[in-house]
Amino acid sequence: MACHLLLTDFTLPLKTSNLSHLRQQRKARSNGSQNVPTTVAYYGLKTPPYNLDGLEPYMSKRALEVHWGVQHRGFVDDLNKQLGKSDILYGYTMDELVKATYNNGNPLPEFNNAAEVWNHDFFWESMQPGGGDMPKLGLLEQIEKDFGSFTNFREKFVETALSLFGSGWVWLVLKRQEKRLAVVKTSSSINPIVWDDIPILNLDLWEHAYYLDYKNDKAKYVSTFMNHLVSWNAATVRMARAEAFVNLGEPKIPIA
């Protein structure tokens, strides 16, 4: 199976989320000449690391065609439209863009689309054909250390997913400061990287993620994800990278 993990650089210093310096740069350029070409940011639609029918029968080709091909593509297209209006947000990695547009809890208009692009890229790579089963090696040991057992973790993940009110996501994250794993839920498009957590897994809990295959049976969708779809291979790689950054004592990414 092809594996194209989303490369999240947890160590990059974040450009300030105060965009005033960028606005000043743009103003200075525009004052110089009316004919200065504008270079704006543009992000492409990433392809899932499997064919669109690769997750059947647990997630149908039709569901992927709509969820990835329409919903996810829509977030990318809408983000690019927003970014095309000016060059203020040019030159950011997707991580940086999400953190910068979160704007310390006062999100800029671009935040929702930027975060949803990030979340969906990560979500496709959180699943694999023949997924499910259990994590192995270091990740399993860390889960057992932080949750008591894999069974406890699984119960916590499912319970947290089903307790989310409205649309959002459930995540397994590594808490950078506490150096422990935790299950967190986020509303709407919020991504835990804005709080400096390091995502290991996520599950889309927007209705568009499961309605075609599971109608209103969110519980069956969540249990199917755990039993047949979750990619512990991807999670293990992410955990290894995250642990390396945390153990190396990288400085906390400045949000302000």
Ligand SMILES: [Fe+2]
């Ligand atoms: Fe989604």
